[in-house]
Amino acid sequence: MELGTIEREIHIEASPDVVFEVVSSPDHLKEWWPDDASYDPVPGSSGEIVFGDRDAGGAVMAFTVVEAIPPRTFTFRWTHPVGETAATGNSLLVTFDLTPSRGGTLLKMTETGFREMGWEAAVLEQQYKEHSTGWDFYLPRLVPYIATLS
Template sequence: MATLDITRTIDIKAAPEKVWAALTESDLISQWFGDTCELDPTPGGAGRFGWTAHGADFRVVVEHVDKPKTLVYRWARESGVDPVQGNSTLVRFDLTEIDGGTRLNLVETGFDDLPDPESARADNTGGWTAELAELVEFVERA
């Protein structure tokens, strides 16, 4: 693993299928991750995540799906561009059933290939801290 990768592990008091739905269904994603979402959660599927505060939509391409265990997508660092290596990072979610719920492991890679790797990693580190807290709150109360 590269030094700039982001890794997070959280336990969620909900079944893996419920967490999977929150990661893959557009209407649910937009309730915890950004303000708007369109996602086709199939290999090669496209999508976008929107944040009103940033005034932007960030495009996504799904790279791997193993329902309901693994979701991998590439998302662009800049608004309005297709994600490719060098302008995007790769996000991987792995779900494991545990007593009382689901363990979610997140790994985001590819920062080393960006023009502003340290800044991008810092932005996303703070972002994932907030967004994963919102995911836990959303899934556990729903």
């Protein structure tokens, strides 16, 4: 197993404009992925996403927007230590590429940077598997959520 890149594709029955808004806006993001999100969806913006209840030990993850090109691409870094600048070696890079397809949108998600984190082999494998399983769970939630918006 390569453990370097996670790639997923999903077709969504909505325009790239709508899908871009849902994958880039913190208000929409928290409806299908984290439990909470706060950041500005513009390049250079830093914030956080939260899985679970922040006050009950939930996971608070640093989040930095790298690129936002409506309605085609939204890229961010996450998992870097809070207070540190996101960079190769301390964070993972996620890109959502959106392409018009069959009257809707083909969303391609790519997450990279696992090997660059410097984790020992067992941690690398665990993190890769957790993220792979996570995307398998969360990405399909886009379809029913976006259906509620029309």
